[in-house]
Amino acid sequence: MALPPNFLDELRHRTPLAPLVQRKTRLAKSGRNWKGCCPFHGEKTPSFYVYDDHYHCFGCGAHGDAISFVMQAEGLPFPEAVERLAGEAGLQVPKATPEAAARERRARDLHDVLEAAQGAFARRLHLAEGAEALAYLRRRGLTEDTIARFGLGWSGGGRGVLAAALKAEGITPQQLAEAGLVREREDGSGFNDLYFNRVIFPIRDRRGRVISFGGRILGDGQPKYVNGPETALFSKRRSLYGLDLAREGAFRGAPVVVVEGYMDVIALHQAGFGAAVAPLGTALTAEQMEELWRLTPEPILCFDGDAAGGRAAARAAEAALPLLSTERSLKLATLPPGEDPDTLVTRRGPAAFTAVLEGARSLSAALYGLLAEGRPVATPEQRAALRHRLAEVAATIPDKTLAAEYRSALLDRFFATTRPPRGGAGGFGARAGGAGGPGRRPVAAPHPRPAISQARTRGFQARALLAITLHHPWLLPEVEESLASLDLGEPALARLRDAVLAWLAEGHELDSRRLMDQLAGTGMADLSTGLLRDPGLPVAAGKAAQPRDALEAWWHFFGLLRGEAELEEDQAGAQRAWEEAADPVAQARAQQRLIRLKLTLAALRRGEWAETGGEDGMAAITDGHGHG
Structure with a gap:
């Protein structure tokens, strides 16, 4: 039985690659990555590079992940390599049961269903019925290459069009429901489309597989944006829009930037910011932050310059504190008032967004302002309350x-x-405006001593x-x-x-x-x-x-x-x-x-x-x- 992809992803996540490789060859830091002499062929000049989630030798071409390394280095078959790494990572290898096999087939089937749906949506965008949606994307400044790269599509304006389009491929309404594409009616009489009259944005996992969709309505309907429901493949709190492309961008040195929406991510990628991602309509979760730190030790969270943006920044900062370490933190960037990343790069060009990123502050520098915002400090009680809050927040950091x-x-x-x-003329404790300050017993000024x-x-x-x-x-x-x-x-x-x-x-x-x-x-x-x-x-x-x-x-x-x-x-x-x-x-x-x-x-x-x-x-x- 093939092992579930989710289990293998978790195993890779729990197996830091550099320490594993260092059992076989000495590595030295090279920027954010590591390099050394290849353990698979004799060489005197290092050409073997270890990255966050894979290794590559530019001499002999050896390439793979943690499981591949153990197989190559130890001469083990795949099952034994997995068993060894799972034991070190504290994971239990799933047993070959009929239920597990059924789940595996179902997951594979769901990926196939979602890929078929993505193809149908993309084709419909370029038909006559998708003309309005295509014109909308072009008005937003997107090129044909960008539209194709993100797999954008059109849901159609009629009921049941997706089920009809995929019926010829042998996909049933029940499979569409399990994939989160339609919803069964309460009376059991059939299914309703979840995406109707909407521009479609495929949501992919870090390996580039479609796991769900988002949709933006054309016109004035509500809600403006919808995401697919939770399924066996899709969890909002674990997913980031654009993550698969951002992995490549981060690898090439692009700053990892977290923005708010689909169009912000797409516009930034088109403008050259190839490691932009977005949460899916929710505040950043611990799981999403872990994904970000797999890309870079200090991602940049980009927020609007209004009050709502400040509140979102404060929530994100507090959520991140219990996860911080000396090896990973955050930066916070603030957009000009009235701008979002999409409008900023469209109207003023990439240089304007580069300036925003260059002005990003470290979490430690920004945190006080976020916590103190809107808190009065006019009385001793108010100041003490703020100080207590600051100490309380700092204490959530595990290290x-x-x-x-x-x-x-x-x-x-x-x-x-x-x-x-402090005032200079009133002795210790004197405040500006009078010796001793208002409400305090005046302190007699000491006899002048020029040397003190x-x-x-x-x-x-x-x-x-x-x-x-x-x-x-x-x-x-x-x-x-x-x-x-x-x-x-x-x-x-x-x-x-x-x-x-x-x-x-x-x-x-x-x-x-x-x-x-x-x-x-x-x-x-x-x-x-x-x-x-x-x-x-x-x-x-x-x-x-x-x-x-x-x-x-x-x-x-x-x-x-x-x-x-x-x-x-x-x-x-x-x-x-x-x-x-x-x-x-x-x-x-x-x-x-x-x-x-x-x-x-x-x-x-x-x-x-x-x-x-x-x-x-x-x-x-x-x-x-x-x-x-």
Whole structure:
């Protein structure tokens, strides 16, 4: 019994080709692909190339997929090669049962039915009855070559025309119904056409086989576009329009672009963008994204420049996050208002769409704007809600290191966007427009000291806090969220903080020496060791400080850096987290943070932590005690 095509496709998908080939020959990266000496004939100059889903030797002509490679390299027959790969991939090879054989025959029959229907639709487009449909396609700027390449057709304007056309080929109405071309009437008296008075767009799988059709009505009827129903061959959530052609385009280096509709895909291919695809009337699904990543590690999602396009981009971004890895992501491109890819390339030429693609932003750069769009941030509650949302979204990324990077990037944007600039004349915490800002207790300006500025003092506070963190990483689980929220003022210190949080997310033993080794391995040795050797650091920042003193000093500097208004936001957020915690562990952690924030805010309000003018004052606060 021949194996089902769906099973073989899944087996190939689960068998990365490069690692398989590397068992027999050494490969080296060559762009997105791999190359090496052919394992099937002796050669000194590499001419054997391994791509995403096939290999090819330009010396001896060897060519095939994962199954072919095992057959050639091991001298195995097809069934044994499949058995071996299936065992490694965790798949069960389908057994030769009468039911399986019947399903195989039915699938083969359905492909034959759909191919016959596609031929009938294409022929009818060029008959007198298809003149209006052909004129419509030509008005849209399509050439004869493009029409033929995409297999476009015409359904006919009469009832039952497809069944009549295919009857001579021995295709029955029951087969048409199983292929999703007609629907049986509820009373059982016959069948109704699914495509009537419509321009026909064949939908193909990645191997180029017709699996369904889409249709656009001519005139003002509704719905304007329809897709075929779910069948044994066709699943909307697993299919992409134009995927078979996009595979070839991506192989030749074209950018993989996801647009909205049939005509967008066709117009882009005709304009030279040979790797354009579209979902089938739905938002992008996880299965469709997996198909895209098989073509390229960073496909470009192209959206309209209006509010609906922004919402679609936000949905796609959030759907992609749980699937991200360090090897695959997305880019987001925005069209000019009022344009779609079809109209853009038709009216303004390929260069206009190239400019859109060149302006595409990485997912990490675009995500904050998508999540913050339409969310007010005028009150502490609103800002805390947005911050909670940002952290929640970042946490959906499975890779902990990557999740920490996204969280840091989102929070950096959050603080840069929502925090008013600090004033210079009002001391720490002063806001533009008056010392201390509206609703805050005025802080007396320090005695002028030309050598010490507010920025210098904040820099000392930030360095002291980070020094405590580096010497005492055991406190990170308690302070992680607070550390991530801080504006450290200096980009170098922010990068050091982000590296520490990424290290924490990887689950290492919380040991200072291990942390310093990790930082040295990421190029931060000079920064981290230089920070710890600063002779002006307080006692509590030293390695010999007692745990209680180190922790209290950490919160001391956090309170000074954060400021009263932000501490109020933090406390409100911690209160909600404690009330909404779903399990005892999360609740205990939220409660611990809430208590610490309350104590920190109360101490700041009582003035126990004097906001002095410089390093001398900071050292005096902690000298001999290690805490405020």
